Amino acid sequence: MRDPAQELAELDEQGLRRKLRRLESPQGVRIQLDDGKIYHNFSSNDYLGFADSDFLKEAYCRNVKVQGAGSGASRLVCGTMGAHAVLEKKLAHFKNTEAALTFATGFATATGAIPAICGKKDFIILDKLCHASLIDGARLSGATMRVFPHNDTEALAKHLRWAERRAGNGARILVVTESVFSMDGDRAPLKEICGITKSSPALLFVDEAHAFGIVGNQGRGLVASLGLEREVDFQMGTFSKALGLSGGYICARRDWIDLLVNRARSFVYSTAPSPALAATISDALDLVSSEVGEEARRRLESNLAKLSRPTESAIVPVVIGENEAALAASERLRERGFLVPAIRFPTVPRGTSRLRITLSAAHDTAQIESLESALAETL
Numbered sequence: 001m002r003d004p005a006q007e008l009a010e011l012d013e014q015g016l017r018r019k020l021r022r023l024e025s026p027q028g029v030r031i032q033l034d035d036g037k038i039y040h041n042f043s044s045n046d047y048l049g050f051a052d053s054d055f056l057k058e059a060y061c062r063n064v065k066v067q068g069a070g071s072g073a074s075r076l077v078c079g080t081m082g083a084h085a086v087l088e089k090k091l092a093h094f095k096n097t098e099a100a101l102t103f104a105t106g107f108a109t110a111t112g113a114i115p116a117i118c119g120k121k122d123f124i125i126l127d128k129l130c131h132a133s134l135i136d137g138a139r140l141s142g143a144t145m146r147v148f149p150h151n152d153t154e155a156l157a158k159h160l161r162w163a164e165r166r167a168g169n170g171a172r173i174l175v176v177t178e179s180v181f182s183m184d185g186d187r188a189p190l191k192e193i194c195g196i197t198k199s200s201p202a203l204l205f206v207d208e209a210h211a212f213g214i215v216g217n218q219g220r221g222l223v224a225s226l227g228l229e230r231e232v233d234f235q236m237g238t239f240s241k242a243l244g245l246s247g248g249y250i251c252a253r254r255d256w257i258d259l260l261v262n263r264a265r266s267f268v269y270s271t272a273p274s275p276a277l278a279a280t281i282s283d284a285l286d287l288v289s290s291e292v293g294e295e296a297r298r299r300l301e302s303n304l305a306k307l308s309r310p311t312e313s314a315i316v317p318v319v320i321g322e323n324e325a326a327l328a329a330s331e332r333l334r335e336r337g338f339l340v341p342a343i344r345f346p347t348v349p350r351g352t353s354r355l356r357i358t359l360s361a362a363h364d365t366a367q368i369e370s371l372e373s374a375l376a377e378t379l
């Protein structure tokens with residue numbers, strides 16, 4: 001039998017061992033680690049600074065008292081609580097779709113929804129840089145998978161024609177991409193992709209995890225800001241990034257959502273998220289679409305403009321290459337008081353290890369300027 005210690009030693013050797021680091025403070029742009037020191041935090045996806053906001057903390061406390069702490073069972077077993085129904089109605093309205101379904105996490109959303117849409121006789125075509133949850137969802141489905149080079153629409157069109165020739169009667173073809181990519185921070189050419197899928201029977205699934213709450217009017221996401229709600233069959237997203245909470249969603253046509261209720265195993269066989277959380281997500285949605293959300297998005301935008309690197313999102317990758325070099329750079333930044341994670345294989349392709357800087361509306365100018373000088377000294 002393989003020894004776990006041996007496996008860990010191999011990870012160590014390759015510079016791929018990961019360890020949990022304990023925080024001694026709530027989330028924020030300044031956090032305390034277990035060495036007692038306070039660090040400038042450039043590692044979180046809490047882009048608008050909502051996670052530890054008074055607004056959400058107070059809403060959460062209020063909602064626990066009114067809605068209760070736990071949900072008791074899967075929604076198909078013990079009934080759907082009002083808080084979940086209200087949230088889904090609000091979300092569908094916000095995203096301009098017929099219906100919406102929420103899940104416990106973004107990961108559970110992808111791994112539940114994709115195998116509910118596609119099975120063994122179907123085809124799934126994914127962008128090479130799709131998030132692990134999308135890849136795992138596609139693998140779980142048993143469908144034939146094809147991967148196209150990142151944002152390469154010509155290759156996508158080729159794969160699509162290939163799949164169309166092979167797809168039997170009634171077979172589905174699903175194209176999967178992200179709108180803002182999680183580790184590169186760049187955007188998918190969604191208009192072009194829609195142009196390609198529109199002239200084919202293929203369905204389109206777009207993960208907006210890093211665009212929801214950030215991109216477009218009221219933070220509705222890239223699909224909505226381009227007016228592509230009718231072309232994109234499945235808009236996925238999470239409440240765990242800009243909204244500062246946790247959970248995931250699919251917005252789609254009513255019949256698709258009804259099918260997910262029946263077939264998505266991470267929905268059917270999993271206890272519903274706490275009703276207090278569902279109600280707080282509704283409150284966060286109100287906040288993100290309000291003037292407070294607009295103001296936070298403007299602050300984030302102006303923070304991004306203070307960086308010397310051009311960016312298309314709040315995610316700023318600094319590609320270094322080798323694992324050890326990326327780890328060493330991250331460590332040198334930590335010694336100077338900055339938390340900037342080194343992202344390695346298998347999260348990113350081999351040879352593209354990088355620092356992943358994320359900016360928040362809550363960072364102040366001094367923090368960003370001192371990060372810039374620390375980067376200049378360490379790289």
Ligand SMILES: *Cc1c(COP(=O)(O)O)cnc(C)c1O
Nearest residue numbers: 105106107131133182209238240
């Ligand atoms: C974070 C993320 C997920 C997973 O969402 P969680 O709510 O963290 O489980 C899915 N897709 C993308 C692109 C992500 O960045």
